[in-house]
Amino acid sequence: MGVFNEFCEVAKVSEQSSKLDVAIAFMWFHQYKIKKNEITLKEINNYFAQSDLSLYNSTYLKKDLNKSNRVAKGSDDKYKLNRKALEELNKLYLPHLEKEISITERANIKITPFLSPTDIEDAKKMAGLYIILHCLENSVRKFIIDILEKKIGSNWWDKAKNAELEKKIKERKEKEAKNKWLSPRGSLSPLYYLDWGDLVKIIRKFETDFKSFFDEMKFVELRLEELEKVRNIIAHNGVLPSNDDFDRVVLHFKDWCKQVTQS
Numbered sequence: 001m002g003v004f005n006e007f008c009e010v011a012k013v014s015e016q017s018s019k020l021d022v023a024i025a026f027m028w029f030h031q032y033k034i035k036k037n038e039i040t041l042k043e044i045n046n047y048f049a050q051s052d053l054s055l056y057n058s059t060y061l062k063k064d065l066n067k068s069n070r071v072a073k074g075s076d077d078k079y080k081l082n083r084k085a086l087e088e089l090n091k092l093y094l095p096h097l098e099k100e101i102s103i104t105e106r107a108n109i110k111i112t113p114f115l116s117p118t119d120i121e122d123a124k125k126m127a128g129l130y131i132i133l134h135c136l137e138n139s140v141r142k143f144i145i146d147i148l149e150k151k152i153g154s155n156w157w158d159k160a161k162n163a164e165l166e167k168k169i170k171e172r173k174e175k176e177a178k179n180k181w182l183s184p185r186g187s188l189s190p191l192y193y194l195d196w197g198d199l200v201k202i203i204r205k206f207e208t209d210f211k212s213f214f215d216e217m218k219f220v221e222l223r224l225e226e227l228e229k230v231r232n233i234i235a236h237n238g239v240l241p242s243n244d245d246f247d248r249v250v251l252h253f254k255d256w257c258k259q260v261t262q263s
Contacts, residue, residue, distance in 0.1 A: 003033065003097065008051050010096040019056050020064045022048070024071065027081055028089040032097070037081070038074035041065075122239045129246065132253050133231050140199050140224065141191040143260055151209040157190055160202050169193040196228040213260050223252045 007013075011025040026047035030039045041062060045055050065071045070085035081089070109120055148156035172193045191199065203210055203220050214220055230249055233240060240246060 004029065004047075004050060007093065007097060010093055013051055013053065015053060019061075020068065022053065023056055023061060023065070024068070024081065024085070025089070025093075027071070027079065028086070028093060031081065031086070032093070038078035039080070040078050044079075125246070126234055126237075126239060129230065129240070129249055130234050132249055133227060133234065136227065136253050136256060137196065137231070139256065139260075140196075141189065144191060144199060144202055145189055147209055147213075148206060151206070160205065161190070165190075165194065165198060168195075168198070196224050196231065200224050219255075219259065223255060227252055 007025075007029050011022075011029075013022050013025060023044050026044050027039050029047065030043060031037050041058050044061065045058070048055050065079050066073070070082060071079050072082045074080045104124075109123070110117075112120065115123075145156075148160065152159060169190050191202075200221055203214075204217055207217055227249065230240065230245070
């Protein structure tokens with residue numbers, strides 16, 4: 001069942017329903033699916049057609065939307081839900097549409113040959129660590145970009161790079177070019193082609209620019225270098241042996257968040 005058909009069932013869309021209520025439901029779905037908060041009368045009627053309902057007379061639709069206390073006028077003869085209506089419909093519809101089957105459920109990892117239930121549970125625990133490290137690593141990258149753009153300017157990479165980093169990036173881009181079926185990972189910045197150790201080196205190189213965040217570079221070095229070891233274990237599908245290791249990752253992540261967040 002497609003998302004739209006599922007939504008029509010959840011919203012109880014039918015010929016017996018109030019046409020205005022159905023139109024407002026379609027306005028919500030449009031914002032949810034298309035990510036645009038404004039909609040034209042034609043787009044609303046397209047949803048009526050898609051759900052095999054008789055179309056809403058455009059004159060009556062426009063009149064009813066203008067009178068509704070749930071709808072506001074948008075730009076260029078478009079309409080949008082007001083905040084109160086949007087919040088109410090979010091509570092009504094989102095729980096039904098966002099209960100997606102996880103990728104592990106789709107793959108049915110429980111049937112993995114040669115793995116015990118304990119092995120599967122270990123994999124799930126390690127997946128949680130991956131999320132934390134993914135967030136941390138990309139936070140570090142964007143933090144470096146943000147600070148150096150403010151301190152140096154848009155050409156900050158010209159001053160940050162060296163022959164070693166340029167070679168690493170060139171080799172990884174060439175490897176990506178051979179695997180065209182994969183999306184490139186570093187379209188946003190050269191930093192997405194670098195390792196954690198390289199990020200530490202860049203911060204150390206511009207220590208003065210990061211001084212307001214770190215009195216001592218050891219704060220960055222110790223945490224990121226230790227977490228890079230954990231990252232390597234995850235990258236090779238290993239398992240951390242104890243809860244202490246998990247707690248250490250969580251603590252380092254929280255330390256980073258507190259340290260670089262300035263009010």
